[in-house]
Amino acid sequence: MTLLPLLPTVLFEKLANTLLKKDAQSPERLRRLAGKRIRLKLKELPFTTTVSVDDAGIYISTADSDDVDCCISTELGVLPELQDTANLTRLIKADQLDIDGDPMLAQQLVGLFKSLDVDWEGELANTLGDAPAHWLMTLWRKSRSHVEKRLEESKRWFKGVVTDEKQLLPTREEFNEFKDNMQQLRAKVERLQRQFGERKS
Amino acid sequence: MNDRKDDSIDFGYQKVARSEKKSLVANVFQSVAAKYDVMNDLMSFGIHRLWKRYTIDCSGVRKGMKVLDIAGGTGDLTAQFSRRVGPEGEVVLADINDAMLKVGRDKLRDRGVVGNVRYVQADAEELPFDDNSFDIITIAFGLRNVTDKDKALRSMLRVLKPGGRLLILEFSKPVSATLNQAYDFYSFNILPKMGQVVANDADSYQYLAESIRMHPDQETLKSMMETAGYEKVDYQNMTGGVVALHRGYKF
Numbered sequence: 001m002t003l004l005p006l007l008p009t010v011l012f013e014k015l016a017n018t019l020l021k022k023d024a025q026s027p028e029r030l031r032r033l034a035g036k037r038i039r040l041k042l043k044e045l046p047f048t049t050t051v052s053v054d055d056a057g058i059y060i061s062t063a064d065s066d067d068v069d070c071c072i073s074t075e076l077g078v079l080p081e082l083q084d085t086a087n088l089t090r091l092i093k094a095d096q097l098d099i100d101g102d103p104m105l106a107q108q109l110v111g112l113f114k115s116l117d118v119d120w121e122g123e124l125a126n127t128l129g130d131a132p133a134h135w136l137m138t139l140w141r142k143s144r145s146h147v148e149k150r151l152e153e154s155k156r157w158f159k160g161v162v163t164d165e166k167q168l169l170p171t172r173e174e175f176n177e178f179k180d181n182m183q184q185l186r187a188k189v190e191r192l193q194r195q196f197g198e199r200k201s
Numbered sequence: 202m203n204d205r206k207d208d209s210i211d212f213g214y215q216k217v218a219r220s221e222k223k224s225l226v227a228n229v230f231q232s233v234a235a236k237y238d239v240m241n242d243l244m245s246f247g248i249h250r251l252w253k254r255y256t257i258d259c260s261g262v263r264k265g266m267k268v269l270d271i272a273g274g275t276g277d278l279t280a281q282f283s284r285r286v287g288p289e290g291e292v293v294l295a296d297i298n299d300a301m302l303k304v305g306r307d308k309l310r311d312r313g314v315v316g317n318v319r320y321v322q323a324d325a326e327e328l329p330f331d332d333n334s335f336d337i338i339t340i341a342f343g344l345r346n347v348t349d350k351d352k353a354l355r356s357m358l359r360v361l362k363p364g365g366r367l368l369i370l371e372f373s374k375p376v377s378a379t380l381n382q383a384y385d386f387y388s389f390n391i392l393p394k395m396g397q398v399v400a401n402d403a404d405s406y407q408y409l410a411e412s413i414r415m416h417p418d419q420e421t422l423k424s425m426m427e428t429a430g431y432e433k434v435d436y437q438n439m440t441g442g443v444v445a446l447h448r449g450y451k452f
C-alpha cells in the first residue's frame with residue numbers, strides 16, 4: 001500500500017513540472033509561492049497528498065506528515081465545486097469541507113497551472129514532427145468545438161426545462177397520445193397472452 | 202569493544218575474520234561499480250527507484266538543509282536531495298569505496314547535479330564529521346555491508362543534529378511465507394545468473410543475496426536503533442517486507 005500511490009504521484013509530478021517549465025512566466029509565479037506546502041485529504045483515499053512548492057517546481061508526496069501551510073479535507077465529488085469561492089462557506093457548513101490554514105493558497109496553486117501559456121502545437125511538433133502535430137491539433141480543436149457546442153445545446157435545453165415550470169407537466173395532447181399508446185399496448189399484451197394460452201393447451 | 206571472544210563475522214554465509222570483512226566488501230563493490238545502476242534496475246524491476254523516492258518523501262527535506270547520504274554509492278538519493286535542499290543547502294555523498302564514489306560523481310556531474318554536493322570517502326563506523334552537523338542522514342542498502350552495525354549507528358547519531366532524523370533503507374524479511382519462498386528462489390537462483398550474464402560476476406551477486414539473509418529483520422533493527430540512542434523509531438515495510446524503511450530521531 002505504501003508504494004501503490006507512488007507511481008501515479010511521481011508521474012503526475014513529472015508532468016506538472018514539465019508543463020511549468022514550458023511557460024516563461026512560471027519562475028516568477030513559482031517564486032511567489034516558493035516554500036509553501038499544501039495538504040489534501042480525500043475521504044476516499046487511504047493516504048494524504050502533500051504538495052510543496054519551490055522556485056524550480058512542485059513536489060508531490062504521499063508520505064509527508066510534517067507541518068503544512070494549508071490543509072484541505074474533503075471528498076472526491078466535492079473537488080470541482082471548490083473552483084468557485086462562493087461555494088466554500090456552504091460546503092464547510094455542510095461538513096463536506098474543512099480548511100485548516102490559508103485558504104487562498106490552494107487557489108494560487110491551481111492558478112499556477114490555469115495561467116499556463118503553452119504553445120501546444122509547437123511542443124507537439126518538437127516531439128512528433130510538424131505534420132502529425134498539426135493534424136492532432138486540428139482534430140483536438142474540432143472535437144473541442146464539437147463538445148462545446150453539445151454542452152451549449154444541453155445547457156440551453158436544461159434551462160428551458162427548469163425555468164419554464166409548466167413544461168415539466170405534459171400538455172393535453174401529450175397526455176391523450178400517451179393514453180392511446182397505453183391502450184394499444186394493453187391490447188397487444190392481451191393478444192399475446194391469449195396466443196400463449198392456446199399454444200399451451 | 203574490540204576484544205570480543207569470537208573475532209569472526211559473517212560475510213554473506215561465510216565466517217571471516219572481523220578485520221577482513223571490510224576489504225572483502227570493498228572487492229564486491231569494486232567489481233560491481235561500473236554495472237551497478239544497470240543491475241539495480243534489472244534486479245528490482247526498477248522498483249528500487251520507488252523505494253528511494255519513498256525514502257525522500259519520508260525524510261522531511263527542505264531548502265537549506267544539510268544531508269549526509271552515507272554508503273551513497275552511485276548517488277541516486279544524493280541527486281534528489283541536491284535539488285531539494287537548493288543552493289543554500291548541502292548534500293554530502295559519502296562511501297567507503299572510491300570506485301563507487303567515482304561512478305557516482307561522474308553520473309551526477311553528467312546530470313548537472315553540481316554546486317551543493319560534496320564527495321567524501323568515509324567509513325560509516327567512523328564518520329569524519331563534527332558532532333551535530335546534519336539534519337538528515339540516509340543509508341540505503343548500505344548498512345548490511347557494514348562490519349560493526351552498532352558502531353555505525355552510534356557514529357551516525359553523533360553527527361546528526363538534535364531534531365534530525367536517520368533513515369535506513371534496507372532489504373528485510375518478507376512478511377508472508379509464500380513471498381519469502383519466491384524471494385529466496387529469486388535471490389539464490391536467478392540473481393547470481395543475472396549477475397553472471399550482465400556483470401560477468403556471479404560471486405558478488407551471490408554475496409548480495411546471502412548478505413540480505415544475514416541482515417537483521419525489521420524488529421531487530423528497530424531495537425538496535427533504540428539501543429544506539431534513537432527515539433521515536435518506526436519502520437514501514439515495502440513490497441511485502443522485501444525492503445523496509447526504518448526511521449529514528451535524535452532529540
Ligand SMILES: C[S@@+](CC[C@H](N)C(=O)[O-])C[C@H]1O[C@@H](n2cnc3c(N)ncnc32)[C@H](O)[C@@H]1O
Pocket residue numbers: 226230271272273274275276277295296297298301323324325326340341342343346347348
Ligand atoms: C548496495 S550499495 C548502495 C548504494 C546506494 N546507496 C544505492 O542505494 O544505490 C552499498 C554501498 O555501501 C558501501 N559501503 C559498504 N561498507 C561501508 C562502510 N562501512 N561505510 C560506508 N560505505 C560502505 C559500498 O561501498 C557500496 O557503495
